[in-house]
Amino acid sequence: MPDNSDYALRPSEKLDVLYRLFRGENICDLIDNMDNTSVIGLQKFMWETAAEFGIISRKHNFSRKEITRKMKPTQQFQKEQNCDERIYFCKGTHCIHSNSECARKKIKEHIKVMSESIREYIETEQHNETFVQSTLS
Amino acid sequence: MKIGEVAVISQNGQQKDDFIRSICRKIDLKNERISFGKFDANDQLALHLYGLSIDDQDNDLSWDLISRKMLGYIVIFDWENQISLESIKPVVDNLSYNMRAPFIIIANIKEGKKPPIPSSFFKNKGIVLSTDFRFTFGQVNKPESARKSLRLLVDMLLERVNNF
Numbered sequence: 547m548p549d550n551s552d553y554a555l556r557p558s559e560k561l562d563v564l565y566r567l568f569r570g571e572n573i574c575d576l577i578d579n580m581d582n583t584s585v586i587g588l589q590k591f592m593w594e595t596a597a598e599f600g601i602i603s604r605k606h607n608f609s610r611k612e613i614t615r616k617m618k619p620t621q622q623f624q625k626e627q628n629c630d631e632r633i634y635f636c637k638g639t640h641c642i643h644s645n646s647e648c649a650r651k652k653i654k655e656h657i658k659v660m661s662e663s664i665r666e667y668i669e670t671e672q673h674n675e676t677f678v679q680s681t682l683s
Numbered sequence: 684m685k686i687g688e689v690a691v692i693s694q695n696g697q698q699k700d701d702f703i704r705s706i707c708r709k710i711d712l713k714n715e716r717i718s719f720g721k722f723d724a725n726d727q728l729a730l731h732l733y734g735l736s737i738d739d740q741d742n743d744l745s746w747d748l749i750s751r752k753m754l755g756y757i758v759i760f761d762w763e764n765q766i767s768l769e770s771i772k773p774v775v776d777n778l779s780y781n782m783r784a785p786f787i788i789i790a791n792i793k794e795g796k797k798p799p800i801p802s803s804f805f806k807n808k809g810i811v812l813s814t815d816f817r818f819t820f821g822q823v824n825k826p827e828s829a830r831k832s833l834r835l836l837v838d839m840l841l842e843r844v845n846n847f
Contacts, residue, residue: 557775558772562772602804
């Protein structure tokens with residue numbers, strides 16, 4: 547089984563993700579043209595970026611839960627997919643090799659939530675910056 | 684005198700020259716694809732900046748020969764120009780897989796424009812893409828902005844020393 551570092555995106559792919567993200571473009575579309583390994587790499591990179599931006603924006607109040615609670619509960623997702631695997635099997639990293647279509651669907655949903663969270667952190671900081679500037683001027 | 688060498692790479696030849704001028708005040712040497720500038724920190728230490736253009740037609744720079752001794756790399760692209768982004772991608776992957784030095788990608792913002800995200804997300808350590816790879820926004824023709832990017836590269840080098 548590959549370890550976590552084997553799923554890293556190429557630097558140029560990360561650059562592409564940031565370029566789209568900061569332009570408000572859809573990140574999920576990238577998945578359709580990626581192989582399984584890169585899809586997991588994308589999910590990992592989005593998590594890292596969302597956490598980094600969350601910490602800067604929310605400071606000590608940041609918790610990964612504020613992102614995960616916007617995601618569809620695994621039980622519900624499995625039910626919708628008529629999947630009777632054990633619940634802890636329902637990870638993109640696990641199923642992507644056996645049931646790629648279903649895993650990609652789940653990862654797409656997660657990436658959409660993470661993109662929205664990152665946009666929210668950016669907007670919060672933009673608001674704070676504007677507030678500080680208007681207070682100082 | 685100790686000399687540290689840094690490669691400054693861009694598709695647009697003007698950007699690498701602007702960056703070198705912002706740090707070194709002038710370009711000392713220039714030909715079609717390579718520019719050179721030096722910054723004397725004091726009588727014991729100098730930085731040599733080598734500006735390299737990526738040529739669309741002839742992307743055959745011998746990176747392995749050019750790059751062995753570099754302290755680090757600064758890769759610049761124009762944030763408003765997707766062709767510029769596409770042109771640096773092979774270089775970025777090449778550097779990442781073949782070189783051990785840290786590198787920074789600067790998304791250059793035009794005069795009068797603002798970065799698409801607040802500076803709080805990149806002003807301290809850039810956006811970390813891996814241990815040796817950071818992304819930041821900047822204006823390469825502004826000395827203050829160019830110095831910030833160079834400081835970021837130096838910080839990355841110092842972090843490596845601390846991690847040994």
